[in-house]
Amino acid sequence: MNCKCGHKAVYFKRYSGQHLCERCFTRAVFKKFKDTIRVNGLIERGDAIVCGVSGGKDSLVLLHLLHQLQEKFNFNLIALAIDEGIKGYRDESIPFIRKACKDLDVDLYIDSFKEKYGYTLDEITSIKDRVGACSYCGVFRRNLLNQSSRELGATKLALGHNLDDESQVILMNLLRGDFSRFGRTGTYYKNLHPKFVPRIKPLREIPEKEIVLYAYLMNIDFDFEECPYAPEAFRGDVRNFLNEMEEKRPGTKYTLLKTYDKMFPTFNEMLTPEHISTCETCGEPSISTFCKKCEMLDHIKKNY
Amino acid sequence: MNCKCGHKAVYFKRYSGQHLCERCFTRAVFKKFKDTIRVNGLIERGDAIVCGVSGGKDSLVLLHLLHQLQEKFNFNLIALAIDEGIKGYRDESIPFIRKACKDLDVDLYIDSFKEKYGYTLDEITSIKDRVGACSYCGVFRRNLLNQSSRELGATKLALGHNLDDESQVILMNLLRGDFSRFGRTGTYYKNLHPKFVPRIKPLREIPEKEIVLYAYLMNIDFDFEECPYAPEAFRGDVRNFLNEMEEKRPGTKYTLLKTYDKMFPTFNEMLTPEHISTCETCGEPSISTFCKKCEMLDHIKKNY
Numbered sequence: 001m002n003c004k005c006g007h008k009a010v011y012f013k014r015y016s017g018q019h020l021c022e023r024c025f026t027r028a029v030f031k032k033f034k035d036t037i038r039v040n041g042l043i044e045r046g047d048a049i050v051c052g053v054s055g056g057k058d059s060l061v062l063l064h065l066l067h068q069l070q071e072k073f074n075f076n077l078i079a080l081a082i083d084e085g086i087k088g089y090r091d092e093s094i095p096f097i098r099k100a101c102k103d104l105d106v107d108l109y110i111d112s113f114k115e116k117y118g119y120t121l122d123e124i125t126s127i128k129d130r131v132g133a134c135s136y137c138g139v140f141r142r143n144l145l146n147q148s149s150r151e152l153g154a155t156k157l158a159l160g161h162n163l164d165d166e167s168q169v170i171l172m173n174l175l176r177g178d179f180s181r182f183g184r185t186g187t188y189y190k191n192l193h194p195k196f197v198p199r200i201k202p203l204r205e206i207p208e209k210e211i212v213l214y215a216y217l218m219n220i221d222f223d224f225e226e227c228p229y230a231p232e233a234f235r236g237d238v239r240n241f242l243n244e245m246e247e248k249r250p251g252t253k254y255t256l257l258k259t260y261d262k263m264f265p266t267f268n269e270m271l272t273p274e275h276i277s278t279c280e281t282c283g284e285p286s287i288s289t290f291c292k293k294c295e296m297l298d299h300i301k302k303n304y
Numbered sequence: 305m306n307c308k309c310g311h312k313a314v315y316f317k318r319y320s321g322q323h324l325c326e327r328c329f330t331r332a333v334f335k336k337f338k339d340t341i342r343v344n345g346l347i348e349r350g351d352a353i354v355c356g357v358s359g360g361k362d363s364l365v366l367l368h369l370l371h372q373l374q375e376k377f378n379f380n381l382i383a384l385a386i387d388e389g390i391k392g393y394r395d396e397s398i399p400f401i402r403k404a405c406k407d408l409d410v411d412l413y414i415d416s417f418k419e420k421y422g423y424t425l426d427e428i429t430s431i432k433d434r435v436g437a438c439s440y441c442g443v444f445r446r447n448l449l450n451q452s453s454r455e456l457g458a459t460k461l462a463l464g465h466n467l468d469d470e471s472q473v474i475l476m477n478l479l480r481g482d483f484s485r486f487g488r489t490g491t492y493y494k495n496l497h498p499k500f501v502p503r504i505k506p507l508r509e510i511p512e513k514e515i516v517l518y519a520y521l522m523n524i525d526f527d528f529e530e531c532p533y534a535p536e537a538f539r540g541d542v543r544n545f546l547n548e549m550e551e552k553r554p555g556t557k558y559t560l561l562k563t564y565d566k567m568f569p570t571f572n573e574m575l576t577p578e579h580i581s582t583c584e585t586c587g588e589p590s591i592s593t594f595c596k597k598c599e600m601l602d603h604i605k606k607n608y
Contacts (some may be wrong), residue, residue, distance in 0.1 A: 174555050177563040179563070237545075237549065241541075253478065258481055
């Protein structure tokens with residue numbers, strides 16, 4: 001099958017019925033990324049963008065795309081990696097991050113749980129009476145990403161969540177009835193606290209398989225490994241269901257995302273600056289007197 | 305395992321961890337039904353309730369429960385069946401309806417597509433250039449239920465949708481992004497048009513398997529047959545997924561329903577009387593100049 005430009009197609013976009021050649025496909029990904037930024041006003045001239053990088057396909061594709069966009073727009077770009085301290089995993093993904101940043105000539109900063117909090121994730125998971133590894137990791141990583149990007153002078157923190165990630169989270173929140181999480185998933189987070197760096201998700205409308213193909217076609221080396229801490233079974237079930245639905249009705253994930261986005265202003269409006277206070281221990285944004293990170297750290301210290 | 309009252313349990317409510325004996329189980333179903341009515345103000349003294357009956361488990365259990373409630377409350381109860389004209393199916397379910405109404409001494413009215421619209425559903429599906437049988441059936445049945453219950457003097461139309469039906473529809477609407485349908489699923493429909501009979505769904509929080517067990521324990525004979533017109537494949541996929549999630553995380557369907565209900569006021573408020581007009585052909589409530597039923601009927605007449 002040929003692309004409409006005449007060249008041999010490398011990809012079939014089922015949800016739009018288009019066959020695309022290599023050039024038209026990579027252009028289409030870049031266009032989707034750019035349009036998401038433009039339509040949602042994610043980046044302005046003069047912004048200082050910190051891109052969170054894990055060494056996986058999503059974050060390294062995001063870094064490449066942001067770097068491409070820099071040629072047209074005038075903004076600063078810095079990469080920020082968080083070393084959670086997961087032996088045999090994170091240490092192996094850091095070389096991919098270093099290589100990508102070197103190739104693109106983007107400054108890289110690496111922060112670690114060990115340095116910041118005193119414990120690696122591997123150490124944290126050795127304590128008795130603990131919750132799931134992903135709970136600690138999520139709280140600590142978000143905290144560190146926010147704090148470090150602020151210290152790097154970021155006006156925005158860019159994250160590589162793709163369409164699959166986002167649609168899974170939306171459905172999980174709906175099935176869990178987790179209202180506190182509504183409004184946390186979106187293209188752009190409101191700035192509700194002076195210490196909060198607004199987060200942007202420019203890949204939010206791009207399906208995972210297009211990210212993989214883009215990385216492959218653009219020769220972006222990334223770490224294929226998945227985190228050894230067991231992924232949540234619930235997410236796996238939701239992912240399988242959405243993949244099956246997408247297979248039968250192309251466009252389902254995108255539709256779910258857009259349905260959520262139409263509802264989102266309502267939930268986002270529920271959150272006002274009064275809902276966000278400041279942690280009395282660390283001074284970071286928090287929804288209660290002490291932030292979740294300080295609460296967890298306290299429990300770890302007592303049980304380590 | 306025994307019920308907390310000491311009798312042998314016949315049912316285990318996984319989502320609450322309760323083992324229930326026959327008496328406590330049937331009482332719990334009646335209580336859930338009553339609470340749904342009370343909390344949502346579904347029935348008031350002096351109401352004239354028309355109960356839509358299909359001969360299946362849900363509608364006949366609803367009729368029984370409404371009849372029981374009548375002993376405590378003072379309201380009128382009439383049963384209304386719609387004969388769509390589906391050979392080998394509807395004709396076989398009508399005897400179940402007649403028996404239930406006779407046992408309970410409830411007046412029964414039967415209306416038919418043939419008599420009202422001139423065609424049975426079997427005839428409609430023989431036309432060329434047609435949409436799915438369920439599309440015609442849904443539009444015609446809703447139209448006839450509304451019109452006939454109004455003519456019977458109903459102040460409310462009670463329908464037997466259970467928790468499984470409702471949670472499936474909610475997830476289907478989310479995945480289809482069908483905004484026009486948001487606000488159509490709820491415990492109670494606002495009265496937006498003088499010819500619209502408000503619909504109530506008192507079984508909306510009761511799982512399907514509890515309805516089946518209740519029918520069995522209360523000796524309610526119902527038609528087990530499923531409609532021969534192929535059920536929607538999409539609904540089947542959504543049902544399987546929700547059943548699997550419910551199995552793994554008891555309470556998932558209920559949580560989805562409640563999440564939807566918390567969002568629902570927003571969508572219900574989007575609908576105002578200005579959104580509802582009157583069909584210029586038949587005078588029934590419609591969202592456009594001509595109602596969907598008249599549009600379909602026109603197409604059928606031209607193609608029959």
